Amino acid sequence: MGTDIEQIDWRSACPISSALDVLGDKWTILIIRDLLIRGTRTYSEFLASPEQISTNILAARLKMLTCLKLIERTNPDASARNNAFKLTKSGAALRPVVLDLAKWAQVHLKDFHTNIVSIP
Amino acid sequence: MGTDIEQIDWRSACPISSALDVLGDKWTILIIRDLLIRGTRTYSEFLASPEQISTNILAARLKMLTCLKLIERTNPDASARNNAFKLTKSGAALRPVVLDLAKWAQVHLKDFHTNIVSIP
DNA sequence: CTCTTTAGATTGTATTTTGCAAGTCACCAC
DNA sequence: GTGGTGACTTGCAAAATACAATCTAAAGAG
Numbered sequence: 001m002g003t004d005i006e007q008i009d010w011r012s013a014c015p016i017s018s019a020l021d022v023l024g025d026k027w028t029i030l031i032i033r034d035l036l037i038r039g040t041r042t043y044s045e046f047l048a049s050p051e052q053i054s055t056n057i058l059a060a061r062l063k064m065l066t067c068l069k070l071i072e073r074t075n076p077d078a079s080a081r082n083n084a085f086k087l088t089k090s091g092a093a094l095r096p097v098v099l100d101l102a103k104w105a106q107v108h109l110k111d112f113h114t115n116i117v118s119i120p
Numbered sequence: 121m122g123t124d125i126e127q128i129d130w131r132s133a134c135p136i137s138s139a140l141d142v143l144g145d146k147w148t149i150l151i152i153r154d155l156l157i158r159g160t161r162t163y164s165e166f167l168a169s170p171e172q173i174s175t176n177i178l179a180a181r182l183k184m185l186t187c188l189k190l191i192e193r194t195n196p197d198a199s200a201r202n203n204a205f206k207l208t209k210s211g212a213a214l215r216p217v218v219l220d221l222a223k224w225a226q227v228h229l230k231d232f233h234t235n236i237v238s239i240p
Numbered sequence: 241c242t243c244t245t246t247a248g249a250t251t252g253t254a255t256t257t258t259g260c261a262a263g264t265c266a267c268c269a270c
Numbered sequence: 271g272t273g274g275t276g277a278c279t280t281g282c283a284a285a286a287t288a289c290a291a292t293c294t295a296a297a298g299a300g
């Protein structure tokens with residue numbers, strides 16, 4: 001209850017700040033990552049990713065990303081069961097951000113996280 | 121007390137997940153942004169940014185970014201007073217991520233946040 | 241040298257967000 | 271109709287964040 005269509009509280013007019021108002025947490029970009037890599041993903045497929053997102057956080061993020069039209073159902077008129085999500089054009093436009101982030105981490109975090117791999 | 125050198129809990133071997141283990145919150149990348157734009161920045165200059173970070177969060181993030189060698193003092197041997205921070209090479213290597221994020225937000229968030237500007 | 245000011249924090253408490261376990265609900269197969 | 275499974279929702283504990291107040295060390299004024 002409560003968080004039906006949650007209004008985002010934009011901290012400033014800066015586009016970087018605004019991007020973080022939407023994407024600035026530990027989970028949202030992982031959902032985008034899964035969709036960039038796999039094309040489509042159901043609720044339980046998201047849950048199966050190795051980082052172990054919890055069900056309430058996943059549901060909340062999927063709702064927010066849908067409100068912002070970054071993701072949508074593959075079959076908009078059907079029921080939720082086995083109805084995967086996919087990226088919209090706006091969501092897919094995050095590809096360069098995510099790839100840059102991966103490249104950066106592989107080079108600059110390897111001293112702190114020795115098990116880091118090339119791409120999930 | 122407590123949070124002296126905080127060990128990061130890496131959720132997986134994925135570089136994107138690992139990048140988010142470090143950068144995945146609403147404030148860390150704003151600190152990087154300020155340094156990318158201005159070159160150097162003191163504690164009180166960070167506080168003066170329009171998003172209004174609070175002092176304890178700023179201190180915690182500066183400590184973490186210093187531990188990870190993404191930022192450093194401009195004058196390493198002097199006292200903290202008027203001793204600004206700057207990006208290391210690893211920190212400066214985040215420039216493409218931040219620029220991509222800004223470009224994405226300007227195009228894809230303008231329907232939701234009409235006051236968004238071109239660059240802070 | 242001492243007094244005042246101030247940048248750079250730290251601490252305490254209220255509020256918000258997250259994590260975890262359990263429970264609900266709808267659909268489909270049989 | 272009933273059993274199983276996927277997609278959530280709810281309740282509560284734990285952690286992170288926001289906000290205000292306070293502390294501290296060093297610079298600068300006299």
